[in-house]
Amino acid sequence: MTASFTPALGHAALSGLYDPAIALLTRERVWRARLLDQVAPKPGETIIDLGCGTGSFAVSLAQRAPGARIIGLDPDGDILRRAEAKAVAAGLDIHFVEGFSRDVAAILGDGVADKMVSSLVFHQLPMEEKRRGLAASLRALKPGGTLHIADYGRQAGPMRLLFRMVQSLDGYENTQPNADGILPRLIGEAGFTSVRESSVLTTPTGSISFYHAEHPHQGSV
């Protein structure tokens, strides 16, 4: 993939350390479990994991809901190979696709997903990419579908200082809008309704917010 993106841990050479770093620095088990409960995957649903990275959350989705169609999208071919190996080792049938979030509907189709999920991705994206990724997510959802994001959100008090470790790896320009709490506004501007921050979790690298939003049109989901 030629266009640029920020790799999972800020630099391509660090990708092999991504899983242990996330386990150590983000209270990973707590936030992934909380996001999984929020998504509540069900057999028969199509769920797209935007910026799936090494596939940890896609694997959790598939394990929670055998019979759901889980698709992981990421622009980093190297990280997708790691994700595929993880899914195969777990005996799971997960479909991994190379691409940017802004292209999710163009690649996978309009109105195909019951749920869109994304974890620790939007804080890395330039402003325009955040907007385009959310607009494309809305297009990829079925009417009545839902969006679920866990990511570094508004950083308050000491969390602002802790979040600087992430900012030093991923760059200040892309991460600061998240730290200022911009995501709910951008989600609403993209056309989603019922946008809410369902909870916030403090971690050693800043606080992670959980966002929930709905496709504006009613459906059978």
Ligand SMILES: C[S@@+](CC[C@H](N)C(=O)[O-])C[C@H]1O[C@@H](n2cnc3c(N)ncnc32)[C@H](O)[C@@H]1O
């Ligand atoms: C910090 S990692 C998070 C990975 C995974 N979601 C998780 O929970 O562990 C961010 C991921 O976003 C991907 N990424 C970067 N820019 C992207 C874009 N424009 N669209 C989709 N994914 C992107 C990176 O390749 C990386 O795998």
